[in-house]
Amino acid sequence: MSAPGSLSTLWLIVRHEARILVADRTLPLVCCVLALMIGYGLFVGLAQATLRDRMVTEVLKHEQETQEKNIRTLQSVLTGKETLVPFSNPANPAALAGSLSGRHSTIPNAPLAALAIGQSDMMPNYYRITYLSKVQFMYDTEIENPWNLLSGHFDLAFVIVFVLPLLVITLGYNLLSAEREQGTLRMLCSQPVTIATLLTGKIIVRMLALMAIAVVLPLTALLVIRPETRDAGQLLLMLSWSGLVTAYTLFWFGAAALVNVTGRSSSTNALIMVAIWTLLVLILPVMMNLIVCVTSPAPSRTELASRTRAVTAESLREYEDLYSADYRYATDPEALLVKDGHIEVPSRMRAFFLAKRKVDEQVEPLLKRFDQQLLQQQTLVDRMSFLSPAILVNEAMNSISGNDSRRYLAFKNQTEAFHNLWRAHFSPKIMEDRAMTTHDVASLPQWHWAEIPAGETNWSIAWRTALILALALAIGGLALARSQHSPKG
Amino acid sequence: MFAIIAAKDLRELTRDGRLLWAGVLVVVLMLTAIAVGWNRHSQVSNERSAGQALDYDAWLGQGYRHPHNAAEQGMHVFKPEPPLAIVDPGIEPFVGSTVWLQAHRQSELKFRPAQDATGLQRFGTLSPAWVLQVLIPLLVIVIGFNAMSGERERGTLRQLLSLGVPVRSLLLGKALGLASCVAIVIAPAGLVLAIIAVASLSPGERLDAVYRLTWLVAGYALYLGFFIFLTLAVSALVRSSRAALVLLLGFWVAATLIAPRSASEAANMLYPTPSRLEFDQHLAHDMGAAAGESWLANFGVRTQWDPSLPLSKWGAALKVDDEAGYGVLDKNFGSLWDTFERQQRAQQWIGLVAPVVALRGFSMGLAGTDFAQHRDFSTAAEAQRRTIQDIISKDLIEHADPLGNAHFTYKAGPELWVTVPRFNYQLPPVSFALAHHWPSLALLAVMFCLSVALARYAFSRPLMR
Numbered sequence: 001m002s003a004p005g006s007l008s009t010l011w012l013i014v015r016h017e018a019r020i021l022v023a024d025r026t027l028p029l030v031c032c033v034l035a036l037m038i039g040y041g042l043f044v045g046l047a048q049a050t051l052r053d054r055m056v057t058e059v060l061k062h063e064q065e066t067q068e069k070n071i072r073t074l075q076s077v078l079t080g081k082e083t084l085v086p087f088s089n090p091a092n093p094a095a096l097a098g099s100l101s102g103r104h105s106t107i108p109n110a111p112l113a114a115l116a117i118g119q120s121d122m123m124p125n126y127y128r129i130t131y132l133s134k135v136q137f138m139y140d141t142e143i144e145n146p147w148n149l150l151s152g153h154f155d156l157a158f159v160i161v162f163v164l165p166l167l168v169i170t171l172g173y174n175l176l177s178a179e180r181e182q183g184t185l186r187m188l189c190s191q192p193v194t195i196a197t198l199l200t201g202k203i204i205v206r207m208l209a210l211m212a213i214a215v216v217l218p219l220t221a222l223l224v225i226r227p228e229t230r231d232a233g234q235l236l237l238m239l240s241w242s243g244l245v246t247a248y249t250l251f252w253f254g255a256a257a258l259v260n261v262t263g264r265s266s267s268t269n270a271l272i273m274v275a276i277w278t279l280l281v282l283i284l285p286v287m288m289n290l291i292v293c294v295t296s297p298a299p300s301r302t303e304l305a306s307r308t309r310a311v312t313a314e315s316l317r318e319y320e321d322l323y324s325a326d327y328r329y330a331t332d333p334e335a336l337l338v339k340d341g342h343i344e345v346p347s348r349m350r351a352f353f354l355a356k357r358k359v360d361e362q363v364e365p366l367l368k369r370f371d372q373q374l375l376q377q378q379t380l381v382d383r384m385s386f387l388s389p390a391i392l393v394n395e396a397m398n399s400i401s402g403n404d405s406r407r408y409l410a411f412k413n414q415t416e417a418f419h420n421l422w423r424a425h426f427s428p429k430i431m432e433d434r435a436m437t438t439h440d441v442a443s444l445p446q447w448h449w450a451e452i453p454a455g456e457t458n459w460s461i462a463w464r465t466a467l468i469l470a471l472a473l474a475i476g477g478l479a480l481a482r483s484q485h486s487p488k489g
Numbered sequence: 490m491f492a493i494i495a496a497k498d499l500r501e502l503t504r505d506g507r508l509l510w511a512g513v514l515v516v517v518l519m520l521t522a523i524a525v526g527w528n529r530h531s532q533v534s535n536e537r538s539a540g541q542a543l544d545y546d547a548w549l550g551q552g553y554r555h556p557h558n559a560a561e562q563g564m565h566v567f568k569p570e571p572p573l574a575i576v577d578p579g580i581e582p583f584v585g586s587t588v589w590l591q592a593h594r595q596s597e598l599k600f601r602p603a604q605d606a607t608g609l610q611r612f613g614t615l616s617p618a619w620v621l622q623v624l625i626p627l628l629v630i631v632i633g634f635n636a637m638s639g640e641r642e643r644g645t646l647r648q649l650l651s652l653g654v655p656v657r658s659l660l661l662g663k664a665l666g667l668a669s670c671v672a673i674v675i676a677p678a679g680l681v682l683a684i685i686a687v688a689s690l691s692p693g694e695r696l697d698a699v700y701r702l703t704w705l706v707a708g709y710a711l712y713l714g715f716f717i718f719l720t721l722a723v724s725a726l727v728r729s730s731r732a733a734l735v736l737l738l739g740f741w742v743a744a745t746l747i748a749p750r751s752a753s754e755a756a757n758m759l760y761p762t763p764s765r766l767e768f769d770q771h772l773a774h775d776m777g778a779a780a781g782e783s784w785l786a787n788f789g790v791r792t793q794w795d796p797s798l799p800l801s802k803w804g805a806a807l808k809v810d811d812e813a814g815y816g817v818l819d820k821n822f823g824s825l826w827d828t829f830e831r832q833q834r835a836q837q838w839i840g841l842v843a844p845v846v847a848l849r850g851f852s853m854g855l856a857g858t859d860f861a862q863h864r865d866f867s868t869a870a871e872a873q874r875r876t877i878q879d880i881i882s883k884d885l886i887e888h889a890d891p892l893g894n895a896h897f898t899y900k901a902g903p904e905l906w907v908t909v910p911r912f913n914y915q916l917p918p919v920s921f922a923l924a925h926h927w928p929s930l931a932l933l934a935v936m937f938c939l940s941v942a943l944a945r946y947a948f949s950r951p952l953m954r
Contacts, residue, residue: 267634285612312561
């Protein structure tokens with residue numbers, strides 16, 4: 001058959017198929033269901049992203065206000081208008097290093113956060129930075145009903161990873177078997193058309209309809225609702241997201257085609273497709289989670305708790321003298337005043353500062369082990385994810401939305417570094433009883449979130465997309481090749 | 490008569506590839522889940538009970554120090570994992586297990602296992618409960634969708650009815666056939682579990698575990714029974730096997746996959762969970778207000794470290810401060826936890842269309858891994874913290890306050906530490922779980938009866954289509 005002829009045949013099949021699918025209401029129904037779910041998933045994602053945005057804004061506002069208030073208070077303390085107890089006096093470096101400064105580390109939403117909730121319902125997007133030990137603030141988690149965490153969210157990633165393949169199966173389980181059962185396949189075969197062309201035409205119609213909803217709808221909505229998505233980097237990410245969804249859908253259509261060319265009945269095809277779906281989307285991820293947890297288990301948290309207790313006890317013993325020194329600030333207000341740039345830091349507060357630092361020095365290597373283990377698990381997941389396209393897509397979608405484990409781990413690491421910096425900044429002041437000046441208060445260490453390199457994310461998304469696409473093409477190709485020998489009814 | 494039908498169906502199904510493949514897969518999954526779960530469980534339990542004992546020893550052996558510093562070291566308490574967590578881990582991966590009881594503040598339980606896991610955790614945890622809740626209904630559908638429609642399509646139904654087989658026997662026989670397939674597939678795992686329960690638990694625990702297992706069996710029997718009768722009903726009602734299969738699969742997807750997620754999103758909209766920021770700000774504000782009030786009432790001052798409050802009142806002040814906080818903590822944490830429970834109760838109603846939601850609550854409740862039992866532990870841990878605090882402030886008032894500015898030079902010794910009791914937490918008994926979850930069981934029973942009624946109706950007119 002010549003190329004133009006085959007193209008026009010294909011076009012004929014596409015038109016004919018579209019007419020049938022619209023007439024028997026399958027396609028409109030499936031499209032409606034998909035549109036509803038995509039809309040709802042996007043709504044859930046947007047709600048979560050908005051909530052997280054608001055939290056960061058509020059934290060930053062609070063920080064700004066506290067800073068201004070501290071400067072005002074400090075001015076009135078320095079001019080002698082006010083005497084304050086050590087805990088609320090911004091001239092006291094130990095107090096400012098503590099909760100008085102209201103310093104936080106924050107991680108902003110990635111612009112495409114609404115595309116997948118990922119880990120954002122569990123991982124905090126801000127930590128409160130004080131001189132306290134890491135064990136006192138780094139274990140914080142987002143508040144969420146554990147039942148809901150267990151159920152999972154109805155976000156866009158869920159709709160794409162779990163539901164979209166099911167809709168593909170609905171549209172594709174009887175691509176050929178229906179024709180065969182209705183007796184129309186014989187008639188078609190008597191025409192100058194190959195089964196491969198027939199299959200391609202049927203899949204094109206279905207693909208186009210699904211993609212028009214699954215890809216175009218959410219991306220358009222995002223572009224309209226969230227202006228920050230309109231730059232080149234984000235557009236590139238959106239493009240890879242579209243590629244991902246298309247490749248994943250193609251994979252499932254390919255599988256449907258392959259099952260169809262074996263010449264079994266529609267019921268059997270449906271059974272086989274559901275079995276494949278169950279295996280790839282439900283069982284394999286759960287099995288792999290199990291394998292990852294067994295082969296690369298996290299270190300024991302119980303041991304960490306016991307170690308923390310021992311280290312705390314040690315540090316209490318070490319600074320015992322400072323802890324139990326006399327405390328005379330209640331009866332001797334003179335001791336609270338700033339004199340030639342110096343202020344008396346109560347020895348108990350100094351003891352706290354030193355003891356917490358000591359605890360961290362001892363515990364940090366242990367905490368590092370947890371992070372390393374998590375990274376190792378993640379590497380393992382990356383390596384094994386080619387076993388199931390569902391995992392590939394899920395991981396890639398989490399990366400695109402910026403709600404993946406890696407980004408939160410980076411946030412944790414940067415927070416830990418900032419916490420050390422914060423402590424180092426105050427250490428000489430506390431040890432030498434130096435009073436804070438207004439300039440000091442205005443120029444406290446600033447938190448800056450350094451976004452993880454875009455190249456790395458893009459690369460990890462690109463190879464996943466490529467892998468799924470390759471899988472889809474391989475399966476599709478196999479189906480088309482086998483179609484020549486397919487039973488004709 | 491129905492036994493003959495069941496035996497014939499069973500023989501047919503065992504010759505068919507569907508049951509063999511699916512059955513082997515299910516058995517492998519279940520046994521793996523139990524093996525891994527049991528291994529992890531014994532490791533975690535040993536660690537936690539050892540940690541708990543060590544912690545108390547350290548508390549007793551801390552030597553002489555100021556009691557407030559002792560409260561700084563505090564005490565760790567570890568949540569014991571119920572033995573049946575290997576059947577259904579429930580919310581365990583998503584709640585903490587450890588709480589550090591320190592001065593001043595109640596805190597959430599820390600260390601959620603899901604935080605030490607990758608995003609894969611969110612696909613689910615392999616457990617016998619997951620297999621029973623999600624995969625077995627699928628198995629029932631896959632092997633049972635053509636139980637009646639197949640007979641009709643082959644023309645054997647007419648023959649059967651011409652022999653005068655009563656409809657009731659036909660229904661019972663078909664149901665029994667399907668049920669025996671399910672039983673064959675589940676039996677190995679059940680056997681292993683029973684052996685574990687008998688062999689490794691202490692006699693007291695064993696009785697409780699057996700009760701719990703019995704109730705679990707009842708719950709799952711109703712749930713799977715629902716699917717069996719529903720499958721038979723649909724198979725008898727619709728025109729063709731293909732239609733029956735598509736309908737049943739659609740229901741399965743909607744009921745086990747989509748409904749739980751939509752339910753939890755809907756409940757979240759109905760009773761919104763506060764963000765961490767909101768909760769913390771609210772708590773801090775209430776704490777401040779309550780403390781301020783009691784400072785004013787007790788000492789006539791506004792702030793904790795007011796210069797007019799001498800250090801000879803420090804212990805007394807601490808006591809006032811703590812006690813002012815108790816009510817606020819109870820209120821704030823209480824309302825957060827009430828919100829969680831309200832969300833869950835709201836979701837129970839979804840059980841009327843998707844029985845898996847009702848079953849999940851019931852199953853984790855009976856396994857001891859639901860939120861009510863988590864809350865029970867959190868409350869016990871907080872009570873222990875308050876006991877420590879009260880003992881310490883009492884001691885400070887008696888011994889440190891008279892020292893004036895030398896307040897912090899006071900050192901208490903082992904005789905004080907020993908007055909703090911060991912933290913002994915007993916897992917709530919099975920009656921606790923039943924009191925919380927009987928509505929779910931009732932719901933499952935209703936659903937089961939409805940499905941039986943539907944199947945009876947469908948079977949009463951087998952040749953009408």
